[in-house]
Amino acid sequence: MTVFDRLFADSALSQLQEKDARDPLAHKRAEFILPDGVVYLDGNSLGALPRRVPARLAQVAEQEWGAGLIRSWTAGAGTGQGWMNLPDRVAAKLAPLVGAQPHELSVGDSTGVNIFKALAAALHLAPPERRVILTDADNFPTDLYVAQGLNALLDGRYEVRRVPGAELEGHLTDEVAVTLLTEVDYRTGRRMDLAGFTARAHAQGILTVWDLAHSAGAFPVDLNGADVDFALGCGYKYLNGGPGAPAFLFVAQRHHAAPVFLSGWMGHADPFEMARDFTPAPGARRYVVGTPMVLSLSALDAALDVFADVDMAELRAKSLSLTDAFIELMEPLAAQHPLTLVTPRAHAERGSQVSYQHPQARAVMDALIGRGILGDFRTPDILRFGFTPLYHSHADVWRAVQGIRAVLEERGA
Ligand SMILES: Cc1ncc(COP(=O)(O)O)c(C=O)c1O
Numbered sequence: 001m002t003v004f005d006r007l008f009a010d011s012a013l014s015q016l017q018e019k020d021a022r023d024p025l026a027h028k029r030a031e032f033i034l035p036d037g038v039v040y041l042d043g044n045s046l047g048a049l050p051r052r053v054p055a056r057l058a059q060v061a062e063q064e065w066g067a068g069l070i071r072s073w074t075a076g077a078g079t080g081q082g083w084m085n086l087p088d089r090v091a092a093k094l095a096p097l098v099g100a101q102p103h104e105l106s107v108g109d110s111t112g113v114n115i116f117k118a119l120a121a122a123l124h125l126a127p128p129e130r131r132v133i134l135t136d137a138d139n140f141p142t143d144l145y146v147a148q149g150l151n152a153l154l155d156g157r158y159e160v161r162r163v164p165g166a167e168l169e170g171h172l173t174d175e176v177a178v179t180l181l182t183e184v185d186y187r188t189g190r191r192m193d194l195a196g197f198t199a200r201a202h203a204q205g206i207l208t209v210w211d212l213a214h215s216a217g218a219f220p221v222d223l224n225g226a227d228v229d230f231a232l233g234c235g236y237k238y239l240n241g242g243p244g245a246p247a248f249l250f251v252a253q254r255h256h257a258a259p260v261f262l263s264g265w266m267g268h269a270d271p272f273e274m275a276r277d278f279t280p281a282p283g284a285r286r287y288v289v290g291t292p293m294v295l296s297l298s299a300l301d302a303a304l305d306v307f308a309d310v311d312m313a314e315l316r317a318k319s320l321s322l323t324d325a326f327i328e329l330m331e332p333l334a335a336q337h338p339l340t341l342v343t344p345r346a347h348a349e350r351g352s353q354v355s356y357q358h359p360q361a362r363a364v365m366d367a368l369i370g371r372g373i374l375g376d377f378r379t380p381d382i383l384r385f386g387f388t389p390l391y392h393s394h395a396d397v398w399r400a401v402q403g404i405r406a407v408l409e410e411r412g413a
């Protein structure tokens with residue numbers, strides 16, 4: 001680095017530190033346990049550990065499980081605080097983050113399983129003459145696989161039509177039964193216009209299923225404001241619920257009468273009646289299939305408390321400030337190295353990640369991880385950096401870019 005470069009870098013750092021000094025969310029960093037010497041840019045794959053989670057897990061294991069044993073299923077039931085109600089309690093905490101009413105959310109199972117539940121219900125509600133499930137050719141694999149598997153179960157009645165993102169609008173025709181789309185692309189970080197697209201789909205009589213894996217907890221989501229039909233998302237990314245955390249499913253109230261195709265006893269109105277026929281519980285609770293995953297639901301429940309005092313508009317503003325700063329600091333590197341920004345610069349089209357194409361992306365990311373800059377490589381050539389406004393500072397952005405610069409220069413990449 002030349003003397004001029006050094007002076008420039010120092011002034012860039014002090015400007016970023018000034019932003020940190022004015023950051024209304026700066027105090028949230030102390031609510032997470034993060035290792036020293038690491039810049040963690042992978043909260044879009046696995047959120048960091050909230051400080052309050054280990055104590056909650058210990059309490060659930062030692063007291064509720066160890067001492068309470070089977071009694072813990074019903075202990076506190078009268079006040080809605082038993083294990084049985086845990087999915088509903090988590091739903092209530094999640095509801096304001098995604099613009100849902102608590103009884104429109106069901107929490108449990110993986111994201112993929114919830115895609116199945118939502119897509120099956122949506123296809124049932126769609127007019128039978130419509131035979132297309134419209135999806136993005138670059139959608140996350142599990143979304144595509146579940147659509148293919150469900151269609152096979154339905155004897156191939158549908159065409160799973162995969163089209164490039166830019167062409168989706170042109171495919172909103174009266175052939176389409178349901179759209180299955182991810183709001184923020186996991187590779188590029190491109191954010192779709194969820195409300196506008198939903199309105200245009202509805203205008204053509206099409207039902208919408210949205211995957212919010214890279215949206216929930218990353219910025220404010222307003223499912224009811226956008227009149228969405230069904231949605232689902234991960235608990236372990238920006239919601240910080242821990243590895244394999246339960247996912248969530250949103251079913252708009254107007255669709256609650258639809259049949260449930262993955263119906264289990266925990267979605268029954270009275271599970272211990274042990275009835276022979278399925279009578280659904282009120283609201284989206286009917287989509288809970290089996291025994292609540294108490295340990296992982298408890299971790300997610302505690303993790304969601306981190307959001308209790310967070311203004312989601314402030315969270316979004318900080319996310320954009322972090323990603324703007326990153327893109328700006330990366331500009332000189334992109335001019336000298338074969339880095340191509342694939343994340344949109346327009347705020348409305350950006351999630352909370354920034355991605356670049358690089359011909360040696362896998363090796364570059366391995367080297368970055370070796371230096372404690374933890375991002376992701378995604379096939380075929382993507383370097384992906386996720387920003388989490390709850391625990392990142394603008395100084396972290398600066399440290400990350402210094403690490404990227406060092407790796408690219410060392411490797412001549
Ligand atoms: C868009 C999207 N959908 C779904 C998933 C994952 O689904 P599951 O939780 O079932 O593994 C991911 C990431 O793993 C994802 O990025």
Ligand SMILES: Nc1c(O)cccc1C(=O)C[C@H](N)C(=O)O
Nearest residue numbers: 044045046140186187213244378
């Ligand atoms: N779900 C994951 C897992 O079980 C292991 C490793 C990574 C993940 C991920 O979440 C990947 C992620 N959805 C992505 O956007 O690439």
